Amino acid sequence: MFNLDKFIADFVTNRPVSMFAKDIEVNKKSLTAEIKGRKVCVIGGAGSIGSSFVKAILRFEPTSVVVVDLNENALAELVRDVRSTEGLYCPDEFRCYTLNFADPIFERIYREEKGFDIVANFSAHKHVRSEKDKxxxxxxxxxxxxxAKKLMDLLTVYPPKHFFCVSTDKAANPVNIMGASKRIMEDLVMAYNQYFKVTTARFANVAFSNGSLPDGWLHRLQKKQPLAAPFDVKRYFVSPEESGQICMLACILGNAGEVFFPKLDENQMLKFSTICDEFVKAEGFMKVECSNDSEARLYATNMSYESDTYPVVYFKSDTTGEKAYEEFYISGEEINMTRFFALGVVETTTRRSMLEIDTFFTELENIFKSSDFTKTEIIEAIKRFIPNFKHEEKGKNLDQRM
Structure with missing residues (x-):
């Protein structure tokens, strides 16, 4: 039987145990003191990273956990997962709500709860493919x-002791609008450190996270469809468990305004095509590398269920927003690589005043009010706010790929 967690450990992260296990053990007393008996709110908590954060923080016995997400089915699975995991603490007050955090009902929940000790926001468009048109x-x-700005304004009513908002490695020297939006988010939330402690984390791809390319291979296999991957894109990877742990560590142990990232060496980057090769073998097949999508689809259609071969197609990346390499920090940011065993920390970086934030957001909202605004207008506005935003329009997006 295929074991996804073992496959990730053996062929993606090459780590039998979490890279953050030692940092968690060393800081167990501090984590317990800040989480045990506390009220926690997790926004976007049914996604890959959010649900991993929920499970990481439950091990330290909070008194109540409220999870908000738009994905009703994923929330149901989160509850089943939590209640089916041996040894995982689940408080009596574990509530999940299917709603948008920008809805009036969320504001009502927050005000009537009089806030939470810990608030973490994982609600986001996370895919490069999110950029298609205006x-x-x-x-x-x-x-x-x-x-996110509306959320931050609400939190000032009952400020949390710890607020965390997930970022991405693509926010460092962004080349796509998703990455740029996360850099904007960083500047936005950090401006609120004057009201409560804010931390964030930039980290690598989460192996087989919901909607990711590797996760898609699981679905393609179930439907007897070919597997596809770029042969020239290298990325850092963390496991789903590690993704929740880095967020918990940043949220609880970080100082105001800090950005956390995993200590990963360049030689730990992997090509998607290399992972796909191992995935095909782990599923008991020999790959048949096809020259194009049509050939791969035809091979899969004519393949019997008893076949010991499986079609793959590898291609050169040519879509808008793909970055040639990943990075976690940029020139001018003050980095500390010694505070934690497996985590680096951006302790000082350029931040914006609330006036700059408000002015830029007003500009964006005015652009959106126009009936004939263009994608180019948005890109140019972002470039004025983030001068190192290097966007290259290639006229093709990931939705045009198999």
Whole structure:
């Protein structure tokens, strides 16, 4: 039987145990003191990273956990997962709500609860493919930035002791609008450190996270469809468990304004095609490398269920927003690599005043009010706010790939 967690450990992260296990053990007393008996709110908590954060923080016995997510089915699975895991603490008050954090009902929950000790926001458009046209770009920025600002304003009513908002490695020297939106988000939330402690984390791809390319291979296999991957894109990877742990460590142990990232060496980067090769073998097949999508689809259609071969197609990346390499920090940021065993910390970085934030957000909202605004207008506005935003329009997006 295929074991996904073992496959990730053996062939993706090459780590039998979490890279953050030692940091968690060393800081167990501090983590317990800050989490045990506390009220926790997790926004976007049914996604891959959010649900891993929930499970990481439950081990330290909070008194109540409220989880908010738009994905009703994923929330149901989170509850089943938590209640089916041996040894995982689940408080009597474990509540899940299917709603948008920008909805009035969330504001009502927050005010009537009189806030939470710990608030973590994982609600975001996370895919490079989120950038297609002006409509998808507006939706991306509305969710990652404009609604996030509304949330931050609400939190000032009953300030949490710890607030965390997930970022991405793509926020460092961004080349796509998703990454740029996360950099904007970083500047936005950090401006609120004057009201409560804010931390964030930039980290690598989460192996087989919901909607990711590797996760798609699991679905393609179930449907007897070919597997596809770029042969020229190298990325850092962490396991789903590690993704929740890095967020918990940043949220609880970070100082105001800090950005956390995993200590990963360049030689730990992997090509998607290399992982796909191992995935095909782990599933008991020999790969048949096809020259194009049509050939791969035809092979899969004619393949019997008893076949010991499986079609793959590898391609050169040519879509808008793909970054040649990943990075966790940029020139001018003050980095500390010694505080933790497996975590680096951006302790000082350039931040914006609330006036700069408000001015930029007003500009964005005015652009969106126009009936004939363009994607180019949005890109140019972002470039004025983030001068190192190097966007290259290639005229093709990931939705045009198999």
């Amino acid at each position: 409509y998808s770009v507006q939706a991306l920025i509305e969710n990652n930035d404009i609604k």
